[in-house]
Amino acid sequence: MNRTLIHQTRRWLSLSFVALLALTTQACAQEASDHAKSQTPSQSSAAAAPQLSSLPDFTQLVHNAAPAVVSITGVRIIKSDAGEQQAMPDLPPNSPFRQFFKHFFGPNNPFDQPFESKERILGSGFIISSDGYIVTNRHVVVGDTDLKVRLLDRHEYTAKVIGMDKRTDLALLKIDAKQLPTLPLGNSDHLQVGQWVLAIGNPFGFDYTATQGIISALSRNLPDENYVPFIQTDAAVNPGNSGGPLLNLKGQVVGVNSQIYTNSGGFMGLSFAIPINIVKDVIDQLKAHGKVSYGWLGVMVQGMDQSLAQSFGLQQPTGALVAQVEPGSPAAKAGFKSGDIILEFGGKPVKRSGDLPPLVGSTPVGTVVPVDILRDGKHMTLKVKIGKLSEQQMKAAHEKPPADNGHGRMGIATETIPKDKLEALGLKHDAVVIKALNPDGAAAKSGLQVGDIILDFDRHRITSSTELNRLVRQAPGGRPIPILILRDKTPLFTAITLPK
Structure with a gap:
């Protein structure tokens, strides 16, 4: 009897706990529903899409920076020879038309005068000091006359070129004005790939156009531009943007927009800017000396x-x-x-x-x-x-x-043998020794080895790495070239085929 009473009591307590839990869950659900209904639509949207708040707003940045960005215009005189415009047809000596055309295209040709044309240029720049110093690209202003700078407020000034640097494609201009708005210069060493940037300029003459993007890559080396580790961005840059600023979200200039990669003449997703730390050094030298020393x-x-x-x-x-x-x-x-x-x-x-x-x-x-x-x-x-x-x-x-360089075509690195070691090798003239070898290079495929001494290349005596470099660079590709080497004090000819 006692055992039955205990069993019924346990069963009653268990059912009571389940009922209490159900009532609690229902109450919590009702409270959550009431709270959701009390929220405004804007609060609900913000809670549903928090990721949107992380996107940058460039409105204030453009408002603050635009007054210090300038439009640069000028006229470039292009001279060409008369022969480029008028040329006598290539006729046989006995042609009956030869004398006829000679009258017009010969020594008395009335068109045989130097030909000049004018090209109107357009570029961008930005003010770095309140007394009128402006940074832009050299290719925007080189050879220009009637150089003008126009500000956002439409004031126009005649500009003077203080100095230009061909290596970095930078130029420093000066206008006669005071209390001008300026842009602060940042630190390009702190840039990171993926960072937001903004470009302001005058593409195709559309004044004060702002485009945004990210830094796509850093330290890009372009052909013939060994002294500039370019910033690569996907901010849209087009003709007319050259010389304009590339800004970070703090409104600091981190680069000068300089080049684009294009097959069409317009933007294709690749823009290149000169890092501002390079610009600072160049501008300081141009301001002090009018030229740059490297x-x-x-x-x-x-x-x-x-x-x-x-x-x-x-x-x-x-x-x-x-x-x-x-x-x-x-x-x-x-x-x-x-x-x-x-x-x-x-x-x-x-x-x-x-x-x-x-x-x-x-x-x-x-x-x-x-x-x-x-x-x-x-x-x-x-x-x-x-x-x-x-x-x-x-x-x-x-x-x-x-x-x-020429050694790159061979896939080797060489060193001129010191004079005190020539006698021990049985050599009466200077020569070079292979110090390193690319296993996949042309030299390795021809059987050359580290330690081989190159005496002759294509029947030319080799006395220095400089001379070998010159000969290899000028040598034709795709055909065997004889090389005389010294290996273990034994002369040996071999042939090498350089890539084209």
């Missing part, structure tokens, strides 16, 4: 692929491989050798060969810089006193980019 190291470097990196004992490609050291250069005086891999310059990492020229170029002439290198598998530091890049060297660098 640091000079005196090495020719090349990039590395995985195979070449492994041949130097590296797990992955990194650094700038020294293919050639110019005699008498700062690098030569500091002890650099062909085959050295530059890993750091002045405490800054050199991850690719293209990282080195901007670092060297922006270093003040006369500065002593520590350079970390890898030589024969060992880390060491060399101290080099940076020289001044001359106009002739700058022109040579422009015509012969470091990343495209």
Whole structure:
């Protein structure tokens, strides 16, 4: 009897707990429903789509920045020879029409005068000081006459060119005005891929057009632009935007819009801007001297692929491989050798060969810089006193980019043999030795090895890495070229076929 009473009591308590739980759940659901009905539609939308609040609003940024952005116009005189406009037809000597056309196209040709045409240019710029200094691109103002600057308030001023720099494509202008609005300059070293940016300019003459995008890539090296590590963006930039500012969300200038990649003449998703830290140095020099001086190291470097990196004992490609050291250069005086891999310059990492020229170029002439290198598998530091890049060297660098040297076609790095070692090798003249070899390169495929001494290339005596570099660069591709080498003190001819 007691056992039955206990069982019924337990069953009653269990049913009571279930009923209480159901009532509590129903009450909570009703309370939530009442709370939802009491919310306004805007509150409900904000709660449903919180991600929308993270998108930037450029309204205030454009309002603050636009007054310091300027439109630049000018007239460029284009001269051409009369022969480019009028040319006598190429007729046989006995043609009856020859004398007829000679009357019009010969020495007495009335059209045989220099031909001039005028081209109206349009670009952008921005004010960096309240007394009228303006930054723009060199290609916007070079050769221009009647240079005018127009502000947002439609005031127009005659502009004077203070200085231009061909290497970075930058120019500094000056207008006679005071208390002008200015744009603050940021720090391009702090930029990150994916960061929002805004471009303001005058594309196709549409004044003060604002376009937004993100930073697509950093430190882009474009052909013939070794001293500028460009910022790549997808902000729409078109003809007329050149020289305008690229802004971060703080309204600071982080770059100067300079180039676009296009097959059509219009925007195709790739725009390139000059980093503002490069601009600062160039503008300071133009303002002080009217021209720009660049640091000079005196090495020719090349990039590395995985195979070449492994041949130097590296797990992955990194650094700038020294293919050639110019005699008498700062690098030569500091002890650099062909085959050295530059890993750091002045405490800054050199991850690719293209990282080195901007670092060297922006270093003040006369500065002593520590350079970390890898030589024969060992880390060491060399101290080099940076020289001044001359106009002739700058022109040579422009015509012969470091990343495209003759040794690259062969897939080797060489070093001129020291004079005190020539006698031991039985040599009576200077020669070069292969210090590194790309296993997939043309030299390796021809059977050349590290340690081989190159005596002749295509029947030309080789006495320096510079001479070999010149001959390889000029050599035709696609056909065998004879090479005389010295291996284990034994002369040996082999043939190499260079890529076209």
